[in-house]
Amino acid sequence: MHQVRLIEGTFQPSTHFVELKQTEQVNGLSLKIAVIVGLSVLASAVGAYLGVGTEEIMISMDAVKREKLEFAKLIFGIGEVISGLFSPLFIMFFFSFFFWPLFGRVSFKKIISIQLYPAFLYTVEKLLNVPLFLLLGIGKESSPFGLGVLTQLITDQTYLVNLFSQITIFQVWSACLQVIAFRKMSDKPMSLIVLIVIFTHIIYMLLVTTSVTLIQDLGISL
Amino acid sequence: MKKPAFICSIITSLTLVISSVIIIVNTDYINRSKAMPVYMITEIGDLRETLPTKGVVIPANLYSIYYDRMLGSIKEVKVKEGSAVSNGDALIEYNTTHIDDEISSLEQQLDRLTILSSKLEDDIADLEQEQLDTSVDLEDQTIAQNDKIISSQIREKEYQKQDIDMQIDQIDQKIKQLESVKENYVVKSKMDGIVTKVNPFTQSEKEPIVSIESNQPYLIEGKLSENDIIKVQEGQKAIVSAAVLPRQKNEGLVKELKMTPIGKPSVEEKESFYPFLIEMAGAVDNWRHGYHVNVDIVLEERNDVVVVPDNVIQQKDDKSYAYVLRNGILEKRKIQLGMKINHRQEVAEGLLEGERIISKPSEELRDKMGITMPINELYLKKESIESFTNDQTIRLLLKGLFD
Structure with missing residues (x-):
C-alpha cells in the first residue's frame, strides 16, 4: 500500500516514485486532491477579495455607482474562485489523459497520483503569487517565477509574453517530476519520456495562452 | 535529484526570481498597478498663520457721572453697584421741587384763565342769541340800533377772549418748557454696561456719583x-x-x-x-x-482654497506633484504650492475640490498606473445584480476565470 506524501514526492521524487511503482494500492488520493483544491480555492478567494487583477474594472470607478463597481469585482472574484476550484483538477486530468495512452502499462490511478504533484506545485505557485502580485502590482504575465518579465524586455507581443510567462520554475519542476516519475514507473527510454512530457507541456501552454489571450481582448464595459 | 543538479536548479531559479523582481521594480518595461492605494478627497478650506x-x-469704555452743582441736590440714585444698565436708563434724579412748584402755580393760573375764557365764550353766545331774538319783535330802526350795540359788545368780548387764550397758550408753553427742563434733572446712561461704583452722598464736582463700564x-x-x-x-x-x-x-x-x-x-x-x-x-x-x-x-x-495634507505631495527636481486618481488610473500631476501651516498645504494650482489624491505616494508610483482595491462588502447589495446585463456578467466571469 502506498501513501501519497506531497512534500516527500516533490523533494525526493526518485525514492517516492519507486515506492509508487511497487505498490498495488494508492491511499489518500482523494484527501490530497481535496487539500490541493482547497488551497487553490483559498488562494483565489483571497486574491479575489483583495481585488487582484481588477484594474480593468476600476477604470469604471468614476462612471458607475460604487455598488455596481463592487458587485462587478464580486462577479470577477467568483470567476477567480471557480478557476481556483477547477484549475488543479484540469491540470491533473489534462496531463493524465495525455499520458495514459502513452504509458499504457501504468494504471490511470497511478498516473493521477503522479499528476497530483504538478497540481500541488501549481497551487504553491498560486499561493506565493497572491502576495507578490499585491506587493509588486503585477499580473500573471509578469510573475517573477516565470519568463514573462524577461520576454517583456524583448517584445510587447501579448501572445508571446503570455506564452513565455507560462514557463515558470514550478512548471519546469513539475515537468522534471513527471519525467522522473515515468522513468521510474515505465520501461520507456528517457529521451522518449522527456519528449512526451515536453510535448504535453507545450500543448498545455498553447491551450492556456490562447484562452488567456482571447479573454484578455474581451472588453468590459459596465 | 543529484546534489550538483539540485544546487544548479536553486541558483538558476533564484537568479530568475531576483532579476525579474529587479526589472519589475526598477524599470518601466513592466506594466504595473498599485494595489490598495489610500486616497483622500481634496477639500476647500481656510489656512491661517x-x-x-x-x-x-x-x-x-469706562464712564462716570459727576455731581453737577447747577442741578442742585440729588433726590435719588436709581441704580446699585453691579446693576446692568442699558443705554437710556435713568441713573440719577436731582431734586426738582422748585420747578414742580412753579409748574403747579402756572397750572393754577391756567385753570383760572380757562374758566374765564369759557365764561366769555358763554357771554358771546348769549349776546348772539339776544341779537337774534330782538330782530323778530322790534321795529326796523330800533333793530338796527340794538344790533349795533350788541355787535359792539360781542366784539369786545371776543377781544377779551382772544387775549385770555393767548395767555393760556403762553402758560402752556411755559409749563412744557419747565417739563423739558425737569427732564434734564434725570441723568440717563449713554451706553450699555455694568454699574461699578455708586456714591449718592457726594457734594464734590470731582467725585463721580455713578461709574459704568461698558x-x-x-x-x-x-x-x-x-x-x-x-x-x-x-x-x-x-x-x-x-x-x-x-x-x-x-x-x-x-x-x-x-x-x-x-x-x-x-x-x-x-x-x-x-x-x-x-x-x-x-x-x-x-x-x-x-x-x-x-x-x-x-x-x-487664505480662505476657500484647496487644502491638502503635506504628505500627499511628492517633490522631485524642485517641482511638486500629486497623484490624482481618475477613472481608475493614476495621474501624476504637477501642482503649484501656496501657504503651508502645520502640515496643511495650500494648492494654488493643479488640483480642484473633490478630486481623489493618493495619500503618502511612494516612489514606485508612476503616471498612468492602474489600481486595484479590495472588495468593499458594505457596498455589496443583492439588487445590484439587476444592473448587469447577461453579457456583462459572462464577460466578468470569464475574465475572472482566466485571470
Whole structure:
C-alpha cells in the first residue's frame, strides 16, 4: 500500500516514485486532491477579495455607482474562485489523459497520483503569487517565477509574453517530476519520456495562452 | 535529484526570481498597478498663520457721572453697584421741587384763565342769541340800533377772549418748557454696561456719583515681545477664546499696538514687551471683565482654497506633484504650492475640490498606473445584480476565470 506524501514526492521524487511503482494500492488520493483544491480555492478567494487583477474594472470607478463597481469585482472574484476550484483538477486530468495512452502499462490511478504533484506545485505557485502580485502590482504575465518579465524586455507581443510567462520554475519542476516519475514507473527510454512530457507541456501552454489571450481582448464595459 | 543538479536548479531559479523582481521594480518595461492605494478627497478650506498669545478681557469704555452743582441736590440714585444698565436708563434724579412748584402755580393760573375764557365764550353766545331774538319783535330802526350795540359788545368780548387764550397758550408753553427742563434733572446712561461704583452722598464736582463700564464690545489687553510685535499690524484679525470657555471662538481686530514698552527697558532683559489692544467684533454675552483669554493673531490667511495634507505631495527636481486618481488610473500631476501651516498645504494650482489624491505616494508610483482595491462588502447589495446585463456578467466571469 502506498501513501501519497506531497512534500516527500516533490523533494525526493526518485525514492517516492519507486515506492509508487511497487505498490498495488494508492491511499489518500482523494484527501490530497481535496487539500490541493482547497488551497487553490483559498488562494483565489483571497486574491479575489483583495481585488487582484481588477484594474480593468476600476477604470469604471468614476462612471458607475460604487455598488455596481463592487458587485462587478464580486462577479470577477467568483470567476477567480471557480478557476481556483477547477484549475488543479484540469491540470491533473489534462496531463493524465495525455499520458495514459502513452504509458499504457501504468494504471490511470497511478498516473493521477503522479499528476497530483504538478497540481500541488501549481497551487504553491498560486499561493506565493497572491502576495507578490499585491506587493509588486503585477499580473500573471509578469510573475517573477516565470519568463514573462524577461520576454517583456524583448517584445510587447501579448501572445508571446503570455506564452513565455507560462514557463515558470514550478512548471519546469513539475515537468522534471513527471519525467522522473515515468522513468521510474515505465520501461520507456528517457529521451522518449522527456519528449512526451515536453510535448504535453507545450500543448498545455498553447491551450492556456490562447484562452488567456482571447479573454484578455474581451472588453468590459459596465 | 543529484546534489550538483539540485544546487544548479536553486541558483538558476533564484537568479530568475531576483532579476525579474529587479526589472519589475526598477524599470518601466513592466506594466504595473498599485494595489490598495489610500486616497483622500481634496477639500476647500481656510489656512491661517497665527501668532498665539494671551490676554485679559477689559471693558471698551469706562464712564462716570459727576455731581453737577447747577442741578442742585440729588433726590435719588436709581441704580446699585453691579446693576446692568442699558443705554437710556435713568441713573440719577436731582431734586426738582422748585420747578414742580412753579409748574403747579402756572397750572393754577391756567385753570383760572380757562374758566374765564369759557365764561366769555358763554357771554358771546348769549349776546348772539339776544341779537337774534330782538330782530323778530322790534321795529326796523330800533333793530338796527340794538344790533349795533350788541355787535359792539360781542366784539369786545371776543377781544377779551382772544387775549385770555393767548395767555393760556403762553402758560402752556411755559409749563412744557419747565417739563423739558425737569427732564434734564434725570441723568440717563449713554451706553450699555455694568454699574461699578455708586456714591449718592457726594457734594464734590470731582467725585463721580455713578461709574459704568461698558460690557460690549469688550477689548482684549495683552502684551507681545519685540520679536512678536514686529509681525503684527493694526487691523489684523484675531481669534479669541476665554480660558474658561475654550470652545467658544470669537473674532476681533487688533485695534492698537502701543509703541512704548511695558516698564523700563533694560539691557539685561532678553526682550522688551509692548501692550496691544484687540477690539471684539461683536457682543460676547458670557464674558466678564478680567477673564483670561487665548489669542491667535492671524498674520496671514487664505480662505476657500484647496487644502491638502503635506504628505500627499511628492517633490522631485524642485517641482511638486500629486497623484490624482481618475477613472481608475493614476495621474501624476504637477501642482503649484501656496501657504503651508502645520502640515496643511495650500494648492494654488493643479488640483480642484473633490478630486481623489493618493495619500503618502511612494516612489514606485508612476503616471498612468492602474489600481486595484479590495472588495468593499458594505457596498455589496443583492439588487445590484439587476444592473448587469447577461453579457456583462459572462464577460466578468470569464475574465475572472482566466485571470
